[in-house]
Amino acid sequence: MSDSKPGLEKYPHLLSPLKIGGFTVRNRLMQTAHAKGYHSRDGLTNNRDIYYQAARAQGGCGLLVTGGRHVHPTSTGPGRTLVRGNRHENIERDSEMARAVHAFGGRIVAQIMHFGPQGRSGALDDYRVLWAPSAMKSPAYNECSKEITKAEMDEVSAHFAQAAINAKAAGLDGVELHYSHGYLHQQFLSFVYNKRTDEYGGSLENIVRFPIETIEAVRKAVGPEFTVGIRVSMDECTVDGMQADQAIEMTKLMVATGMVDYVSATAGTYAAHADQIPPGDYEENWLVERGAKMRAAIRSVRDIPMFIVGHIVDPARAEELVEAGAADMIAMTRTQIADPEFANKLLQGREDEINNCIRCNQACIARLMVGNAISCVVNPAAGREQRFGPHTLEPAGRSAHWLVVGGGPAGMKAALALRQRGHRVTLLEKSERLGGQVNLAAMLPRRQKFAFVTEDLERQIRKAGVEVRLNTPADAETVKAFGADGVLLATGSVPLKTGFTSTRPAVDVVPGMDQQNVLSVPEVLQDSSAVGKRVVLFDEDGGRYALGTAEYLLDRGHSVHLVSRFNALSPNLALTLDLPVNYQHVFRKGLEYTINSWVRRVEGEKAQLFNLFTDQDSEVLEADTFIIAAGHEADDALFRELDGQVENLHRIGDCLLPRQLQDVIYEGMLAGRELFDHSRYIEQGELEEFDDSWERAMLGTTTAPPAMKG
Numbered sequence: 001m002s003d004s005k006p007g008l009e010k011y012p013h014l015l016s017p018l019k020i021g022g023f024t025v026r027n028r029l030m031q032t033a034h035a036k037g038y039h040s041r042d043g044l045t046n047n048r049d050i051y052y053q054a055a056r057a058q059g060g061c062g063l064l065v066t067g068g069r070h071v072h073p074t075s076t077g078p079g080r081t082l083v084r085g086n087r088h089e090n091i092e093r094d095s096e097m098a099r100a101v102h103a104f105g106g107r108i109v110a111q112i113m114h115f116g117p118q119g120r121s122g123a124l125d126d127y128r129v130l131w132a133p134s135a136m137k138s139p140a141y142n143e144c145s146k147e148i149t150k151a152e153m154d155e156v157s158a159h160f161a162q163a164a165i166n167a168k169a170a171g172l173d174g175v176e177l178h179y180s181h182g183y184l185h186q187q188f189l190s191f192v193y194n195k196r197t198d199e200y201g202g203s204l205e206n207i208v209r210f211p212i213e214t215i216e217a218v219r220k221a222v223g224p225e226f227t228v229g230i231r232v233s234m235d236e237c238t239v240d241g242m243q244a245d246q247a248i249e250m251t252k253l254m255v256a257t258g259m260v261d262y263v264s265a266t267a268g269t270y271a272a273h274a275d276q277i278p279p280g281d282y283e284e285n286w287l288v289e290r291g292a293k294m295r296a297a298i299r300s301v302r303d304i305p306m307f308i309v310g311h312i313v314d315p316a317r318a319e320e321l322v323e324a325g326a327a328d329m330i331a332m333t334r335t336q337i338a339d340p341e342f343a344n345k346l347l348q349g350r351e352d353e354i355n356n357c358i359r360c361n362q363a364c365i366a367r368l369m370v371g372n373a374i375s376c377v378v379n380p381a382a383g384r385e386q387r388f389g390p391h392t393l394e395p396a397g398r399s400a401h402w403l404v405v406g407g408g409p410a411g412m413k414a415a416l417a418l419r420q421r422g423h424r425v426t427l428l429e430k431s432e433r434l435g436g437q438v439n440l441a442a443m444l445p446r447r448q449k450f451a452f453v454t455e456d457l458e459r460q461i462r463k464a465g466v467e468v469r470l471n472t473p474a475d476a477e478t479v480k481a482f483g484a485d486g487v488l489l490a491t492g493s494v495p496l497k498t499g500f501t502s503t504r505p506a507v508d509v510v511p512g513m514d515q516q517n518v519l520s521v522p523e524v525l526q527d528s529s530a531v532g533k534r535v536v537l538f539d540e541d542g543g544r545y546a547l548g549t550a551e552y553l554l555d556r557g558h559s560v561h562l563v564s565r566f567n568a569l570s571p572n573l574a575l576t577l578d579l580p581v582n583y584q585h586v587f588r589k590g591l592e593y594t595i596n597s598w599v600r601r602v603e604g605e606k607a608q609l610f611n612l613f614t615d616q617d618s619e620v621l622e623a624d625t626f627i628i629a630a631g632h633e634a635d636d637a638l639f640r641e642l643d644g645q646v647e648n649l650h651r652i653g654d655c656l657l658p659r660q661l662q663d664v665i666y667e668g669m670l671a672g673r674e675l676f677d678h679s680r681y682i683e684q685g686e687l688e689e690f691d692d693s694w695e696r697a698m699l700g701t702t703t704a705p706p707a708m709k710g
């Protein structure tokens with residue numbers, strides 16, 4: 001690895017050190033606290049989290065913040081996924097995490113919090129009463145909380161103090177008090193949620209009283225040298241909710257205590273969940289103006305650093321913000337989930353190797369929302385660093401020549417890893433460009449970041465030395481004549497146009513689906529000239545594949561009626577947090593829709609619908625064109641021809657089984673490591689062990705791939 005640091009000239013402010021309370025960070029890049037779902041068993045720090053944090057420190061990130069830690073038994077959270085910061089047993093675990101992050105030059109602060117009303121009373125092994133400033137139903141799980149008493153507030157502050165003492169004892173670099181996103185302390189800071197008539201409600205001075213009492217308790221417990229920060233919402237993003245001006249005044253009061261070392265500014269509450277983790281539909285840099293105002297206001301009280309978040313993805317913009325004094329640290333959290341080496345790649349002038357986050361929320365947030373550990377679509381090693389981190393990419397024992405047929409995401413990912421491990425790789429792609437169906441996904445409204453999947457992988461495989469042959473279809477004879485040592489078939493899938501729905505499994509083909517005016521989504525996106533003015537779209541997908549196509553056509557002047565077999569419009573978008581913003585767009589553009597229904601038959605320009613619960617015929621919809629947004633079937637003809645005739649033949653991605661993008665990129669990674677047998681499986685609980693193995697595994701390694709032979 002080169003010691004050259006061209007990034008210091010290009011990003012002199014972003015890559016400069018910063019003093020934060022009692023410690024100094026090497027640059028202004030950080031990851032904010034984010035739930036990862038890695039602690040499901042016992043609520044204690046474990047290897048999965050340690051390797052995750054260590055990988056990002058090794059990749060050059062300046063400041064890491066742990067996921068939020070519960071401080072009190074009544075802070076339940078949504079499930080068994082967060083660390084219990086008040087538990088003494090965690091000190092040993094956290095000290096290992098601190099040691100790992102420090103070994104790679106990073107700094108790490110523990111975020112401590114009380115979930116308040118946003119938990120679930122039955123999330124753990126018993127039932128608990130949720131606490132809030134005022135008795136009110138929560139938008140998170142629709143549960144009621146009880147108004148917290150003064151004695152209980154004191155108890156919460158004491159638990160914050162104990163969690164801070166534990167963090168300090170573990171050698172972590174500081175604590176961050178979570179005063180945002182709708183949790184207990186943020187609700188005190190909100191006139192929407194805080195309806196108290198005592199000295200803790202009704203005026204600006206009163207609503208900051210409890211948060212300040214907690215700051216005082218923590219500061220008293222840890223002393224003046226230990227770093228204590230606060231995370232605040234600059235905007236509740238709720239109708240009639242708190243906005244920047246009020247947030248600034250409250251923050252100034254807390255900063256004026258002289259007990260706070262930094263402010264981390266964010267936005268959103270549980271009534272505006274997407275604003276906390278905005279999908280790619282949001283404008284980039286959407287919070288920076290409010291952040292700059294807050295930065296200036298804080299500085300007027302006390303010169304402490306302020307951190308900013310808000311879909312900042314361009315390092316040049318981040319550099320501008322730091323240079324202009326609009327913020328002191330730039331939070332690029334998903335950016336560094338997608339690429340733990342982001343900071344080092346900036347520093348070392350390796351920006352052409354960056355895996356860009358595509359803001360899909362598919363493998364991070366959506367997995368968390370269903371109780372799974374987070375990972376990443378474009379970085380399948382995320383959260384699985386023990387098994388698949390850069391330090392685990394071993395050179396091939398014997399350099400071989402691999403042939404990869406199909407240049408979609410799975411084929412490219414496999415080709416890259418094979419090449420990085422020292423194999424010679426030739427990739428054949430039948431069309432004129434790489435990327436496969438992900439290129440179509442990037443055509444949907446506000447999905448342009450999906451193009452990064454193709455662009456990033458193509459750049460990386462070409463740089464690594466994969467021989468790419470475009471416009472090169474491969475048949476069985478081509479593959480056999482090639483004489484490769486190993487063959488990966490990644491020939492993709494073709495869309496189903498049968499009208500099949502899993503809610504009526506006995507009907508293989510809906511009558512009329514063979515009409516010329518019935519098209520699949522890929523056919524529409526490849527060439528929409530055959531689409532008539534009036535469109536009926538049948539949605540057996542429930543996500544952006546269907547709704548995005550509907551909006552794509554609305555944007556081009558078509559009328560669209562979406563018929564969904566689900567009991568809500570595009571329900572899967574609730575998991576990726578892009579439901580509210582997409583509803584806004586399609587409703588404003590005039591989408592019509594019918595839910596709980598499917599198509600009985602299509603005849604000419606008419607579709608007979610029926611209700612899936614009563615099985616009764618319902619509406620008849622008329623259209624010029626009918627579009628099916630359903631599943632795909634594997635394009636595996638080549639595999640079936642070659643099976644048994646070619647040694648070391650494997651199929652991956654959609655041509656094995658059509659699945660989501662994260663599945664096929666993961667499979668490409670496995671194939672690139674030649675993990676085709678049971679060694680591909682991660683045993684349940686394997687990643688959640690606790691020991692010091694990170695040290696043996698990671699120290700002394702660089703994050704660069706092994707030197708290539710041949």
Ligand code: SF4
Nearest residue numbers: 357358360361364376
């Ligand atoms: Fe970004 Fe998608 Fe990865 Fe999440 S899963 S970090 S949004 S690329």
